[in-house]
Amino acid sequence: MPAARVSEWRKLPVSLTELCIETTLRCGQSFRWRKLGDEWHMSLYGRILSLKQDSTHLHYKATWPAATSTPFTTSTSAKEETVVDDTEELVKHYFSLKHNAAALYNQWSQSDPNFRKKAPKFTGIRILSQDAWETLIGFICSSNNNISRISQMIHKLCENYGPLIGNIGDEAFHEFPTPEALKGKEVDAHLRDLAFGYRAKYIAETARIVSEERPTDWLESLTNPNNPGWGTGHRSGLLRANYKEAHEQLLQLVGVGPKVADCVCLMGLSWGEAVPVDTHIWQIAQRDYSFARVKSSSLSKSMYHSIGDHFRRIWGDQAGWAQSVLFTANLKSFSARPKAEPDPVAVKLQAEVCETVTGEVETKYKVEEDTLVGSMRQFRKRRVSATGGTDLENTTIEQELISVAPRSRKRRRPLRLS
DNA sequence: AGCATGCCTGCATG
DNA sequence: ACATGCAGGCATG
Numbered sequence: 001m002p003a004a005r006v007s008e009w010r011k012l013p014v015s016l017t018e019l020c021i022e023t024t025l026r027c028g029q030s031f032r033w034r035k036l037g038d039e040w041h042m043s044l045y046g047r048i049l050s051l052k053q054d055s056t057h058l059h060y061k062a063t064w065p066a067a068t069s070t071p072f073t074t075s076t077s078a079k080e081e082t083v084v085d086d087t088e089e090l091v092k093h094y095f096s097l098k099h100n101a102a103a104l105y106n107q108w109s110q111s112d113p114n115f116r117k118k119a120p121k122f123t124g125i126r127i128l129s130q131d132a133w134e135t136l137i138g139f140i141c142s143s144n145n146n147i148s149r150i151s152q153m154i155h156k157l158c159e160n161y162g163p164l165i166g167n168i169g170d171e172a173f174h175e176f177p178t179p180e181a182l183k184g185k186e187v188d189a190h191l192r193d194l195a196f197g198y199r200a201k202y203i204a205e206t207a208r209i210v211s212e213e214r215p216t217d218w219l220e221s222l223t224n225p226n227n228p229g230w231g232t233g234h235r236s237g238l239l240r241a242n243y244k245e246a247h248e249q250l251l252q253l254v255g256v257g258p259k260v261a262d263c264v265c266l267m268g269l270s271w272g273e274a275v276p277v278d279t280h281i282w283q284i285a286q287r288d289y290s291f292a293r294v295k296s297s298s299l300s301k302s303m304y305h306s307i308g309d310h311f312r313r314i315w316g317d318q319a320g321w322a323q324s325v326l327f328t329a330n331l332k333s334f335s336a337r338p339k340a341e342p343d344p345v346a347v348k349l350q351a352e353v354c355e356t357v358t359g360e361v362e363t364k365y366k367v368e369e370d371t372l373v374g375s376m377r378q379f380r381k382r383r384v385s386a387t388g389g390t391d392l393e394n395t396t397i398e399q400e401l402i403s404v405a406p407r408s409r410k411r412r413r414p415l416r417l418s
Numbered sequence: 419a420g421c422a423t424g425c426c427t428g429c430a431t432g
Numbered sequence: 433a434c435a436t437g438c439a440g441g442c443a444t445g
Binding site: 028139140142143144145146147149150198202254255256257258259260263276278279280281298299327331 | 438439440441442443
């Protein structure tokens, strides 16, 4: 491969409260970022974008393949060769930096005590403005799956069907494959061999529909016009869709239900009011927002929409962002973040984990009393690992349960039906 | 309309 | 060892 052209590191002034890439790039929005040392890398619109962050700035650089027509221009006014490209605009767009995170966090905290309680440890989470097609395929892969495995699958897709962009160290970076590249029976079969399971046919079939049965730029035409997309440029197109229409259009595809459709709306089409309700958000709605606890393990369509409507009502037009903050705060991999100072922080953390335990026991309590002891045993283990070792071993599980259960009954609120 | 079931795989748990 | 449950759902009946 010919030598790549690499820009200098540049930087944008951004506080960690406005953006924390460590959290935002790992919380299950994007599945392609790779961390090498303290730098994050991903191929994006024809280049490898590299990022690193300190307490005052976001640093970025771009690595372009030398073979393609270069986007670099040389400033005629400067003697020294000055690299000018669109990477700054791309970074601003990708992280939706035009929004003020602190102001929005404040707004959500004012209107929602639960958010006020949970959010302070999870500042700097932002909704990414990702490529719609990549978002669609990523979240088709996400069903019955976990972030680690989704990331591996997406990596395989790129390796096998995406053109090579370049390398960072030993690591090869491929562009995300196009719909044309992913359609067809052979892709289906190959993806099954690559352990995609039943998602293989969803991907191949969705790729076929998008490339053959929809107009060019159909997917992009569903973008929120207030935040036009990147890549092929904005199309003064056909639909001028609103959120509901975009959501319904996506549901026509194969392997796309309401949750996946909302993920694409939120992170790929910039519809801030889209609230993807997965099992975790459903739990949160039941635990912290008085939604009825149901015996059946599946979420009905009407319940799906009423949960979204509730969050749109209390959080407003960026409800999906607020949802993402609470979602991340609830993720196991983030719930016990390692902290530098053990003592005062551990105490605080302990208190919070106890609260979580109380809430989850409350949830369990109504559903299946016989699993309570097992749950509490599990919770204790988690608390031990979260706080770094010690626990109140002189308190029996039964004693701790008794101290938790009555309070949970007292705090039970009237059930919200439908 | 709401609900149960099967679907692929990888991993943790007992 | 082996079974079972479950992980950021969806399509089907």
